[in-house]
Amino acid sequence: MDLIIDGIIKAFKLLIALDPEVLGITWLSLKVSGTATLISVFIGISLGMVIALTNFPGKKFVISVVNTGMGLPPVVVGLFVTVFLWRNGPFGFLDILYTPTAIIAAQAVIATPIVMGISIAALQNLPAKMRLQILSLGATRLQMVWILLREARLPLMAAVMAGFGGVISEVGASIMVGGNILDYTRVLTTATVMETSKGDFDIAFALSIILLILMFVVNYFFTLIQQRERPR
Amino acid sequence: MKLIKNFVGMFALFVAVIAVSCVSPASAAPVVKNVILATTTSTQDSGLLDVLIPLFEKETGYFVKTIAVGSGQAMKMGERGEADVLLVHSPAAEKEFMAKGFGISRRLVMHNDFILVGPPGDPAKIREAKTTQEAFKKIAAAGALFISRGDNSGTNAKELAIWKAVGVSPVGQKWYQPTGLGMGQTLNVASEKNGYTLTDRATYLAFKKTLGLSILREGDPILLNIYHVIELNPAKSPKINIAGGKAFADFMVSKKTQAVIGKFGIAKYGAPLFFPDAGKKEESLGK
């Protein structure tokens, strides 16, 4: 118990003192997971929209694949991405293994099905004739897409938060494809694992608490957007 | 569908933006400047590399990517050409590695030692044993709980070698529990369950305050934990950074580095965690 209290105290000490290593790790976590979330939101919502709104043979199969993807174990993704990015692997020529780019790629793979799956459900939940109503009001295709997204903004924001939450908190892929290299690919989660295995529990707790604070701040911001009532 | 064309276009633009923003100074450097060092978790966890790597990078301008996995995995990476140089401590496996021609140079760097720890009550009475081998035999005979790394690490290899030496086959027996975890976590498990385990001294010292284990056996020659740096054979994989690997290996055995190694840990633990051995003969260690 005292470990946790020590951890909380240490967390605030590190933050207030603006400890450069901790700040660096925190900023890297935010940058990497933020970018991965952005990519996943882009692909997830746009592809999700196409899947939700068009009818094509095998639609149910595709949706079930996406839904399965929502539960993809990050460590499995990490393993697959590592094998792809190995020097001798198909994408080895890119030379991005053990770089932040690799972590972004792996996390994007993890987050995209999450965002896509929730988006598909969100859009399918809109009234079936809503699309026709919007078109009948004279909307262009782009305007229709925008209005539909706006109508579904509550669950879509939840999708974004779920995607972000899924990747900022994962460690399996980050360790495998990133390598936990100091000042380069060491993020909050991988640093926590390392400090734990070194026995430095107070630092590990401090990092965990900083991660929780970071997640809360980001999600608070997202929630504000989600719950905003549209002005006149 | 025009919708899809719109999004494909925007997506391509988006990816371009991301790609540009992702390029950080280190990865913008020419590829030949990267050195992938595959080493073990215990080496990483001791904190030694956090001191040595920055020195190396400053001296040579290389950017080192330290990948800390078990000795077994490190050597597999070496076989596949996915690393440029290895720093490992699993002598038997290393010799096989060299015999198969995966490495072109294997040099002694340093050693520390393993210790046998267990519950202070010592149910298997190994304090009475005269050698480590005898201690292991007593544990097997008493069927006392023994926690193993079980992960092909250097520590695991050493432990299995000792079992083999005393003619015991522990795998599958009820009292023998492999965790597959790192050293620190394995120690935690041993402490929780009041079991025996083999550990390197550095990790034990780091975790000591949260463990309920005592050192029951130390100092035997068989408990020596010897580290070598291995340069890889370019013939096995063309993408290996030979120059970088050599530079690192040279660095590890250089006088300056060896001095740093010798002083490491004194401030924190009162005694050095590693003993520099570059240039010595392996057989002469521990005497």
Add this chain to the structure above:
Amino acid sequence: MKPSDFPVSIENLKVELGGVSVLDIPCFCLGEKEVVSLIGPNGSGKSTLLLVVNCLLKPLSGKICFRGTEIISREDIFRYRRKISMVFQEPLLFDTTVFNNVASGLKIRGVSGKETKDRVTNYLKLFSIEHLANRSARKLSGGEAQRTSLARAFAIQPEIIFLDEPFSALDPPTRHALTDDLEKIVRDTGTSAVMVTHDQSEALKMSDRIVVMNNGRIVQTGMPSEVMNSPVNEFVANFVGMDTILEGQVVRNIEGLMHISVSRQEIEAVGDWQADDKVFCCIRPENVTIETFDPGARTSSRNVFPAIILDIDSMGPFLKLTLDCGFSLMSYVTREAFADLGLYEGKKVFASFKATSVHVIPRSV
């Protein structure tokens, strides 16, 4: 009239769903400022026709023209859609205020803020919902929501408005109020309208023309009185409520007065069918009078038959009697009349109806 005189005209329209023909319409036109109702049973293709005329559904083949110009390309469709609007059975409002909903069509067209505000306020007033301007769409009653949907559709001042059973989901008083308001606004703004409805009284009240559909085809089109009282075939007759449809054969025709043999009786009707013609006789229940004794010479009806009451059905304020006159005949009586006459199942009565109330249509078999 030339095609360019019609706001909308359709030729040779065919729509298929899953290989099955759902719509087959050789010709359909909408006149300037005309209000047309589409009626028909479920699955007759009314809503499908509406979606096609709106260019929201692509037909297998066929030509759609707006003011004489055929609509072919995406741009054509888009320009056409900007001049029309549609209201569905569900209000399909957006998750925002009533004001923003009504303004949506205008915002889509990029109308300026000031003009939007003016127009929206005006239409909110027209539909009596200006007090709801700032209310969230989620908090409206059924009637208020549908008013908002209508205001939204009208605010863009369409040339044609399409309505798909807009009032089906509402209770009768709300429905009546809304129908009145809608009719007034449609007439005042001079908008052409095509409305699909299940409520025949609604169709009768509002329409200039009624189109009856069945199995994807137009079966009859004409003025409301025409369709209601002169159905062209058995199906339409049944659909518009001519409950009594009797198989008969003309015996003789004397100067327009026909004697038609039905079962073992003879009915007199007005028409041009000649002897031996096979016909259907359609009689509205409202036109059949019930008396407890033989009216004899007191009635001007040429058709008087003794009958037995077989069945009594409740039809809201009326009671529908099924009678056996030697043939089956339906009649409506008010509950008051029912009580006054002391009617009951099995009672012997006299049923009478005028020759002019019998609508005769040809029978092929």
